Structures are given as structure tokens and as C-alpha cells.
Amino acid sequence: MAAVANAPAPAPAGPPDVAVEHLTHVYETANGAVKALDDIDFEVPQGKFVGIVGPSGCGKSSLLLMLAGLLQPSEGRIVVREHALTAPRPADVGVVFQEASLLPWKTALENVEFPLKLRGTARAERRDRALELLELVGLADFRDRLPHELSGGMRQRVSIARGFSQDPKILLMDEPFAALDEQTRLTLGDELLKIWTRHQKTVIFVTHSLTEAVYLCDEVLVMSHRPGRIIDRVTIPLERPRTYEMMATETFGHLRERIWRSIRTT
């Protein structure tokens, strides 16, 4: 029984949830063109947890904006659940942005409710659901606060809860735990893994923390300095569910080391 519960979610055969094909992006600015991404190519199978790491400014957020359908690539294309992506697909793809982007006139609770409100969920139901998620990120007591009354880390947690409430098949997360202390980071990482397993989500997760990347992911994509290219793909063979003890193992250390070396050589 325990073995079954511990087994990783069986990889469902079938088309990948996300396919990125020869993606290149150039920002046209007043000071000339800035190439942010160069020929990015990868696939994320259904139900996988994929991490993206790379130096600051290498184009991770730009890549996520494109995966969200908010930014048109200069070249190449993105296919999300077998649809070529041209605009946001909120039913399939949800985003937790790098900056919390809360609606400043809504309370913490109303911000978490927002995606549910948009799709017309009944008030009582969305309230319950949002409260549950605020509880999960440890902010139930702050439900009626406006964003400017919250700390940076608290705002980030509200925005994570909102990402969960939208409940998309594919969740894009841009350094969601960056503003948090180590302990909250670990707890929320575990909660994220629980939600991911329970609801069979696909997650694309940008982070600067290599430990976090190894701990959470099935595969980690390593990007180079700008213009961002994928220079390494590291499969994380650690079994699931992941435990804190694993962090002390040799394998964990080796994987972390391997990613670190890739980043350093860029």
C-alpha cells in the first residue's frame, strides 16, 4: 500500500502539455534590439514538474510571459495542450507572477477569489475555497487586509493562493517563494507538491534556489546568460514523495552540484 502511495504519478502517455519550438524573442527598445531568448526548445509532458534556473536577466520571466500567452515570440511557437498559443488560455494555464500583482483595492480574500469570481462561481462557494487557500498559505487572519497593509512575502503568498484558486491544468510560477523565509519556503514547497500530486497538475517553476529546484522538480532546465538558451537539462531521479532527509543525501548533493556547474560555465 505504502509503496503505491509513494509511487510517482504514472506518466500519462499522450501529447505533452506544453511544447516550445525554436522560441526566440527580441525586445525592441529605444536603445536598440535586446535579444532575450535564443532558440528555446523543450517539452513538458502532462503532470510533470519542470524547473527553470538561470542567471538574473537571462529571460526566464520573458519565457513565462510567452507561455502565458501575454507576449508574442519573435520566432518559433508554443503549443499548449495541442493548441498553438496566440492568447492567454486561462482554463489551461495559470500564472503566479514574479511581482505579486495583487489588485490593490481588493482584500487578500477577494484577491484569492478573483479568478473564481471571473468565472461566475457562487459567492459562498468561492469564499470557502479562497479561505481554505489563505489558510494553506498561513494568511487566514489577514483575509480582510488590503495589499498595502501586507508585507512583501505575505503579498507573494496571497498571489500563490490565487494561482491555486484558479486551478488551471498548467501552473506557471515565477520565483513564487523568492520573498519568503526558508521555513515558509519549505512548507509552501511541500503544499505545492501535495496540490500537484492530488490534482495531477503540470508545473513550470522558475527559481534561483538550486536546492528548491532539485527538491521540487522532475526535470530542471538550466539557462545561459542573455540571450537565454537552454544549456543543460537535468533529470531528477529522486523518488516521490520527496522528504527533507533527501536533501542530505549524496544524490541530492550531486544533482545540485551538476546544476551549479552548468550555471557557472555559462
Place this chain on the structure above:
Amino acid sequence: MTQRASYLAVQIAILAAILTGWEIASRSGAVNAMLLPPFSEVATQMGRMLVSARFLENLGVTALEVVLASAIVAPIGVLIGLVLAESPYLGAAYRPFFFFLTGVPKSIFLPIFILIFGIGISQKVAFGVFQAVFVLVIATMTAASSVAPELVRLAKVSGATRWQIYREIYWPAMLPIVIEGMRLGVIFNITGVIFAEMSVSRAGIGALVAEWGRNFEIANLIGGILITALLCIAINESLRWYELRVGKWRQ
């Protein structure tokens, strides 16, 4: 709370001191009582005005003009502001005119309004509109450009339709600034209407006050000014209260 109470106490004390000083100065003959009748006399006169048919009728005329002008300014100002803010071509082409005209004293145009509209109510309403519309157009443009693009992006990926983006993002984000524009608009509007009334009109609070001035009816004159001032303060403060209420989130 106690802090606020103590401020209020000080403010009331200051007001009382001014009124007492006024009363004493006038009664003791330190100032000419012809030019500044004692406050008690002015207050009695104000009380009489508030039940006098003539005063109330004229006040009603002014109120009607201000309400009509506001009803015209509010939709037109917001609409023009939105178009100029959202249409790149129209915005770039026409925006400078609005900025330039905002700096021109509108009162200088009054004779033109008299030529076009005569001296009846339509002239005063038109002049009130002219006074007020610019500030609202500019406020609306400012409000529209203050809407954070991140929030629009967020709404899109959260599943908002175009209409929901307007209702959930643009509307709440713009409301406090637009209300502020309306508040300033109402002040300009009242200024325009009263100025027009004082210049040529036979009706309205402005005409009445101007007549009292010419006839040297000082108690009436001061009383009329005070009542008008109090009404304007009440209008301004209630709009400001609303503005702060819908803009609580602005930090």
C-alpha cells in the same frame, strides 16, 4: 481618536474667536459697522434669507444651472478623456489643445457666450460646462494612464473577458481620480455659473449678491456670501469623502 477630537476642539475655538473678534470689533466701533455689521446681525439676516422666497428662488436657479451643467460635463468629460487616453491617434493629435486650454482663464471667454447664448439660463449652463470640462478630461486621461498594465495582464490570465477587464480593473482603478476630477469640475462649474450670473444675469445667487453689493446692503451681502460658501464647502467635502472612500486602497 483623542487626537482628532483635540484638533476639532482647537478648530472650533479658532472659529469662535474669529466670530467673537468680529462681533466686538464691529460693536466697539473699531471697524466701521456700515462696512462690517456685527456677526450677530449678519447671522440674523442669514436666518431671514433662508426663509425668504426671493433668496430661495435665486438659489434654486443657480442650483439648477449647476446641476444641468454637471449633468452635461460628467459624461462628456469622461468620454473625451477616455477617447484621448485610449486612442493613440486622437490622443496625440488633440491632447495638447486640452493641456493648453487648461491654462487659459476661461472667464475671458464670457462675452462670446453672451453673444451666442444671450443672458438666459442656457448661457450660464454653457459657461459652467466650459469652465468645468477641461479639468475632468485631464483627470480622466490621467486616470486611464494610471491603470497598471500588470493588473490588466493579470486579469487576462485569470480569465477575464474584455468587459470584465473594464469592470474589474479599469473602473475601480480609475474611479478615485475621476471623482477627484469631478469634484474640481463642480467647483469650476459653480465658479463659472456664479461669475456669469454676476456679470449680466437677472437671476441666480450671483446676480442677487452682486445687486446687494451695488445697493450697499452689507448684511445681506455678507450673509449671501457665507451661505453660498457653506453650501460649496458641503458639496466639496461630500465629494472628497466619497473620493477617499473609493480610493482607500491608494497609498
